[in-house]
Amino acid sequence: MAELLQVVRAADGSQSPAVGTLPKDKHSGKFWEMATSAIASSGLQQLDVGAGFADLLARKDNAEILNHKKAAMLASRVMNDFVIQKIEGVIDEGKSVKHSKLAEQTEQVILSPTKIGVKLKDDNCDVAYPPIIQSGGRYDLKVSAGSDDSPLHHGVIVCSLGTRYSFYCANLCRTFFINPTPTQEREYGALLAAQEAVIAALALKDANQPHLVEKLSRNLGHGLGLEFRESQSALAAKAEGHKTDNGRVVRAGQVYNVSLSLTGLENPTAKDAAGKVYAMQLSDTVVIGEGGKAPEVATQACSKAWDKVSYMLADEVEEDKDPQQKAAVHAANGMPARKALRSDDPNHKSAEAVRKERQDELVKRKNEETLRRLTAARDGDQAVASSTGRKLSEVVSYKSVGEVPASRDLVIQVDPRAESVLLPVYGIMVPFHITCIKNVSHSQDNDHAHVRVTFNFGPSYEPYVRTAPNCVFLKELSFRSADMKHASKVVQEMKLLRSTVTQRDRERAERATLVTQDKLVTGKRVYKLPDLWMRPAMGGKGRKVPGTLEAHANGFNEVVFVMYRNIKHAIFQPAKNTMVTILHFHLINPIMLGNKKTKDVQFYSEVADVVQTLDNGRRNMYDPDEIEEEQRERERRNKINQEFQVFVKRVQEIWEKDFADMRLEFDIPFTDLAFNGCPHRSTVPMLPTVNCLVELSEMPFTVISLADIE
Known part of the structure; x- marks a missing residue:
């Protein structure tokens, strides 16, 4: 302390050096007592610097x-x-x-x-x-x-x-x-x-x-x-x-x-x-x-404002009037005076009026959006392509006449290589791409077979033809054949080819709309949740086996990759009066699972066996074997719920640390507020969460975001 006071004297350089203090602040402790005593005995002039510090701290950043x-x-x-x-x-x-x-x-x-x-x-x-x-x-x-x-x-x-x-x-x-x-x-x-x-x-x-x-x-x-x-x-x-x-x-x-x-x-x-x-x-x-x-x-x-802080009590305003005056006021107002708060604001609106104005605004906005959409569709800006995802104008069966297979017989032929069908029309084999055919059927009439080919046609299917109003469309062709086996074989080949091409083009179109996802970054510490099943299931044959869900630095990995930044809602539904514990992810952009595009991916684990043993007929309610089986079932349910809970907590820590800008967190459905609803084909229990309304037990899943509800 003596050295500090010596530095103060040297820094001041005047005959009466001064030191700044805060005399209004009273503290306790040995250091405070020692410092106060040393300054008092040092002979230095003490100046109150409290005002200066207050002025320094008065301005805020x-x-x-x-x-x-x-x-x-x-x-x-x-x-x-x-x-x-x-x-x-x-x-x-x-x-x-x-x-x-x-x-x-x-x-x-x-x-x-x-x-x-x-x-x-x-x-x-x-x-x-x-x-x-x-x-x-x-x-x-x-x-x-x-x-x-x-x-x-x-x-x-x-x-x-x-x-x-x-x-x-x-x-x-x-x-x-x-x-x-x-x-x-x-x-x-x-x-x-x-x-x-x-x-x-x-x-x-x-x-x-x-x-x-x-x-x-x-x-x-x-x-x-x-x-x-x-x-x-x-x-x-x-x-x-x-x-x-x-x-x-x-x-x-x-x-x-x-x-x-x-x-x-x-x-x-x-x-x-x-x-x-x-x-x-x-x-x-x-x-x-x-x-x-x-x-x-x-x-x-x-x-x-005065009209917001002042109130009038209607019954007290009128309590000094005689009965005849009160009756006259009641008749004029159409209602008896009662004790109520009334604002003098002439622009005051009831909740019903505000709600009606809001509804009118929504109706007007929706009508405008519908008008724009229909107008764009009429002008061809939003032309609807064929079910295969390709326009007829983009389809080519053969680039030249020389590529058309030569045939001596005028019979219906299928060319899988060119994905086309050759139909005899007025003695000429005319090729039609399989995507031009809407349907094909055949029927038998005594010793003959009738083959009927229906085509996709008209402006509603191919909007570009509006530019050529003189086009002639071929709607359907019918053929009569004495060879019933050949007719049946050709129809089957056409249906198989059409199904194969349609499925391939639809999958190609779906993949073209997918958003490119980030690459999975493997974390140094990977959290795992074993023995899980996934819905929707991946395509393919063979016995289904459970998998393990892994939480990495920027996404999940099981059979597919689920990136954290592609998750809109994450829902954890523990097994409570149900047979499964569920982790469900509702995605922002869809991903491909096998050959199907989906925005919902679910991982679940069964907490109890669905199969019931009936070998001993009815059992006594106090049967020790049955009591032991129920106890094992409860222990298994608690164990699986606890494993899911630990996994969810660890993933939440990753989100809060590295993805705080997304404000992503697991929602848990409120089972006490469940109600029955029919979002798709059957009546199922609907469960509300903090951010959405969900049904996760049956496919197709239902996840309705509350933020999207007007």
Whole structure:
């Protein structure tokens, strides 16, 4: 310590060297005592540098400002989606609730914002001070005040919320009026104008409310940061220009709590003693912008407009009228007056009206999309090709006449090499490619056979022919033959050739639409899940055998590769009242399994034997063999579920580490919310998950993404 003090003396170089200290901060411990004693006995002049450090930390970087805005958003959402809804419900139903109880419920919502649908991590959310709810003539507008146990009064209600996100603070305060008087409306307008301008008492005089000057709070706000109140950045009524009363300049990047309040106001027309004295307060979190831009009000999502903070109770407005006047009002309104909250906003819309507007927008958009699609199809922009995936204009049987096989007999012939059929027409063998033939059939009539060949024809099959309106189409040909065996053989050959070519072209067309997948990167540590079956099964003959699912660095590997970045939904369905445990992957782009294209790949393991032994007939319910068999079945189910659970957890760790941008995670169906539905051919149990609605037990599978539902 002595060496450090010696360095301070040498660095200062003056006759009275000085050292900066923080005298307001009190600490404990041997090191603190030793340092304080050494500085005190060193003879160095001690200067308070707290103000300098406060000024240094007053400006926030972009990350800090983002945390302030998240805290402000949290306060606004809690005020709009919980506090206001709660107060309206209490007043509308005529219930009695304590200030402290409402404040406690509000604090729980701030600590767990997911309760109201705010997507912020609970661990990062906290309160800057306990929420303050005040009404009934007793108001203490300091943040150190608390909410008392008195019931909520239907008069003037002041609600203050202080929130933190990642330790950065925001503040929000709103005042609500039940059955306000015109005087209260004018006073609130003056306070709102002053708060928006952030000016001193002169603004209230200009607003024609001079009696409010002495009611105005001395401070107009303060800076916000890791500390809720940065005293070095206080805003006071003496502020002039861009300087506060302590002479410090307001700079870009600073965050302020602009708070104006009026206390000790009186309402002589109040019907009870609790409503004769009231207070008003408005507080918002403001971020100072760069380059002279207007400050950004981070809590502007919570409206301060008069029609949003004032309510009228219909029964109290009419309770002084005589029965004849009430009857007249009821007849004019068409409904009896009841206790309800009514906004003065003329543009107020009911939920039914908003829903109808939304439905009209969707219908209009769908009609426009359908019109564009049909118009494009009519103009040939979306021409539908043949079932083989090739246009007739692209099909060539023989490039020249010399390639046509020579035949002395005018009989139907099949040329598998050219994928064509030779048909005798007016004494000439005319070749037709097999893709031009739609169907072929034959029938027997006594000693003769009839062969009927139907062709694909018309603009609906080949749209390009619209450019040649004089085309003549051949629809079908019929042949009569005395050789019944030859006719039957030719028909079978044509059907076989057509089936082979159609399947090959369809597979080729499907493969052409596939998206190229990444190559599998083998990880240093490969997680495996053995004894699995896959659906849809790979084509091929032979006995089916179980496989092993491997999780690598960027994808899965069993018989096929499933890349992580191609997964849209990953679903883990443990065996619960079912015979199988399932891992299901719904893909973004389809892949080929054998000769079929699919967007769903499933791996499962059977947890119980489906076969039931019937050799001993009926057994006793207390049969020890049957009890032991059931016990083994439960153990096997638990073991397989545990293996799947461990595998899922390890894969999830890979996703969170290397694929965090995809926000991919395993969904588990809610079996308690299952319901029966018929997505395809049969009625099956439908299971909802967090992100989709699924049916994974029977093929074809059903995975409906909730994000795709309008």
